[in-house]
Amino acid sequence: MxxxxxxxxxxxxxxxxxxxxxxxxxxxxxxxxxxxxxxxxxxxxxxxxxxxxxxxxxxxxxxxxxxxxxxxxxxxxxxxxxxxxxxxxxxxxxxxxxxxxxxxxxxxxxxxxxxxxxxxxxxxxxxxxxxxxxxxxxxxxxxxxxxxxxxxxxxxxxxxxxxxxxxxxxxxxxxxxxxxxxxxxxxxxxxxxxxxxxxxxxxxxxxxxxxxxxxxxxxxxxxxxxxxxxxxxxxxxxxxxxxxxxxxxxxxxxxxxxxxxxxxxxxxxxxxxxxxxxxxxxxxxxxxxxxxxxxxxxxxxxxxxxxxxxxxxxxxxxxxxxxxxxxxxxxxxxxGVGDVTAAEAAGVGAGAARRAVHVEGTLPNLSDALIVQVDTPGNIAVGDVPWGVTPLLAKRLADAETMYVDHDSADVTAVTARADGRSVVVVARDTHRHQRSRSLVEGVAASGVPTVLVEMGWPAAWRPAGAAAYVATYGAAPVNAEAATEALLGH
Incomplete structure (x- = not known):
């Protein structure tokens, strides 16, 4: 050639x-x-x-x-x-x-x-x-x-x-x-x-x-x-x-x-x-x-x-x-595929996400909870895509408060002081892979504050000691967040 x-x-x-x-x-x-x-x-x-x-x-x-x-x-x-x-x-x-x-x-x-x-x-x-x-x-x-x-x-x-x-x-x-x-x-x-x-x-x-x-x-x-x-x-x-x-x-x-x-x-x-x-x-x-x-x-x-x-x-x-x-x-x-008629897909994503949510433990009263989202970055394949359940919870819980912390500088004392005895919902991804994130959840739980971890990454074998509940969404897409919100609030 x-x-x-x-x-x-x-x-x-x-x-x-x-x-x-x-x-x-x-x-x-x-x-x-x-x-x-x-x-x-x-x-x-x-x-x-x-x-x-x-x-x-x-x-x-x-x-x-x-x-x-x-x-x-x-x-x-x-x-x-x-x-x-x-x-x-x-x-x-x-x-x-x-x-x-x-x-x-x-x-x-x-x-x-x-x-x-x-x-x-x-x-x-x-x-x-x-x-x-x-x-x-x-x-x-x-x-x-x-x-x-x-x-x-x-x-x-x-x-x-x-x-x-x-x-x-x-x-x-x-x-x-x-x-x-x-x-x-x-x-x-x-x-x-x-x-x-x-x-x-x-x-x-x-x-x-x-x-x-x-x-x-x-x-x-x-x-x-x-x-x-x-x-x-x-x-x-x-x-x-x-x-x-x-x-x-x-x-x-x-x-x-x-x-x-x-x-x-x-x-x-x-x-x-x-x-x-x-x-x-x-x-x-x-x-x-x-x-x-x-x-x-x-x-x-x-x-x-x-x-x-x-x-x-x-x-x-x-x-x-x-x-x-x-x-x-x-x-x-x-x-050679030709024209393909789209299949009926209304609600298929939301329904699938709802069926995937898994709750362990007993959920405490969350009406005035402190919602703490740990800023856990995604990998390059994921990119900078919005994630987290925090805005949805804040919208549905009028008395709740939100707090955003970085995964490598999360401070237990700052969170417990802000919680002031209220329940705390920690929202994170791949918590098991980040030592400061693990320490945050377990430290807040150890202080006696009712603590819930919403895990929006891979649900590993690790569970936070002392936490009242662990919620696994198996992903961080908006439909996963909606499904988690329903599981947390019962509606």
Whole structure:
């Protein structure tokens, strides 16, 4: 092949991002050159009509452009990043354990995406949250049990694809047993292959059997399988295991390549070439990188690196052709879906969140409670999305008082003094992972003040000693907050 041919193949594999709520000129020009498509983020989204106009703008240049987004429901939302998702996330659905409900919720998510022109959903996350201290998965997981996660993974895939949106099961071969965030470093899952097969791979097998059109790689290291490489760059993980042993024939997409777990020591262009050589077909990058300015130079540098890798023999020409062809097969499936009538979804999110709420202990009188919200930041995947039950409680309890504290400087004395004998409701996320948050709840309870913890993150095994009640919402979306408010107040 000529360099022109190779560049055309390389461009078809790339899915970068761009800033703004309309496509910049350079982004449209790249599509015209043959770019595979784009991934949309919260900063690309203002309201549904604007998103529909944006995707139409992109498809006016390339009708079969792949347009993706991370719309997991719950804590990770792009369409609803300004106000929070109307659907609970995976942890809540796993807690309810009704696969038909999971299918309905993901069908509703798929209908919303398709209505605005987004046809690839970078979801569901099918990681098994083995580690309570996992900083990046948590409530994005359906649970700890491989069989439970597997059946809900299959239901989520079915719901999305019934709406004509390609599902993307992630993060292969499983990010749930890590205690590090691959946005910042390379996490390790140091287990034998038989453990991986009996635990992490079970939901991926179910997603494959359900017909998932895409599987996303995780930037995680499994020494027995990938050696020192992240799975994204590992032929043993992607070619031998995923395709050879597990029989997957659909498209493989990378998680964002600017994440330090994959490109921290190599840079983006070199990492992209290695990912394609390992078995990836579509490359996602630019969610954070585009904040530094237009990505056109980086895209061209990446194409140059891919062509150079082919010429050096590092990336076989037939592997690049195969990658581009799998992307084209995905486009073919999407174009063949035709018109899809949206399913009836009224109240499905609220109902699911209500069924997920779990209350332990006895709720004290909260009529004049001090409501303390601990400012617990979300991870990069979640972003800056509104969360918490505090405004809802304050609105419904005329005599209540609110107080906001930071998770790493929460002071027990300040809270107990402000409470002055009243009940205290502490609202927090992943309390078990933050020592000062744990100490706050237990310190207030130890002072004799009736204390309730509303846990809106992952409900770990830890429980606050001395607390009157523990309320688990299994997520921090607005519907979770509404459900928690109803549980706390009895209406």
């Amino acid at each position: 000529t360099d022109v041919d190779l560049r055309a193949l390389a461009l078809r594999t790339l899915l970068p991002g761009f800033a703004g709520t309309s496509a910049p000129k350079w982004a449209l020009e790249l599509l015209d050159e043959g770019l595979g498509g784009y991934i949309l983020f919260g900063y690309n989204i203002a309201h549904p009509a604007q998103v529909a106009e944006l995707t139409s703008q992109l498809r006016a240049v390339r009708p079969d452009a792949l347009i993706g987004a991370d719309e997991e429901g719950g804590d990770v939302t792009r369409l609803h990043h300004a106000a929070g998702s109307p659907y609970p996330g995976n942890a809540a659905l796993g807690a309810v354990d009704d696969v038909e409900l999971t299918r309905k919720v993901h069908r509703a998510i798929g209908d919303e995406l398709r209505a605005v022109g987004v046809t690839v959903n970078c979801a569901p996350a099918v990681d098994i949250n083995v580690a309570d201290d996992n900083p990046v998965i948590g409530t994005r997981s359906f649970g700890r049990d491989p069989r439970l996660v597997a059946r809900h993974a299959a239901a989520a895939v079915a719901g999305l694809q019934d709406a004509g949106v390609a599902a993307c099961a992630k993060h292969f071969p499983g990010h749930g047993a890590t205690v590090d965030d691959s946005h910042h470093t390379l996490p390790t899952v140091d287990v034998p292959l038989d453990v991986l097969r009996e635990r992490e791979l079970v939901p991926f097998t179910a997603a494959i059997e359900a017909g998932t059109k895409v599987i996303m790689t995780g930037h995680i290291r499994v020494p027995v399988l990938t050696g020192d490489l992240p799975a994204t760059l590992s032929p043993a993980a992607l070619t031998d295991l995923l395709r050879g042993e597990m029989g997957y024939t659909g498209a493989v997409m990378t998680d964002a390549v600017e994440m330090r777990g994959v490109s921290g020591e190599r840079g983006i262009p070199a990492s992209v070439a290695l990912a394609l050589a390992a078995g990836c077909d579509l490359v996602c990058f630019g969610g954070e990188q585009q904040k530094n300015g237009p990505m056109v130079d980086l895209v061209h540098a990446t194409v140059d690196a891919i062509v150079a890798a082919v010429r050096s023999g590092e990336l076989p020409e037939e592997r690049l052709y195969e990658a581009a062809k799998r992307g084209d097969e995905l486009r073919g499936w999407l174009s």
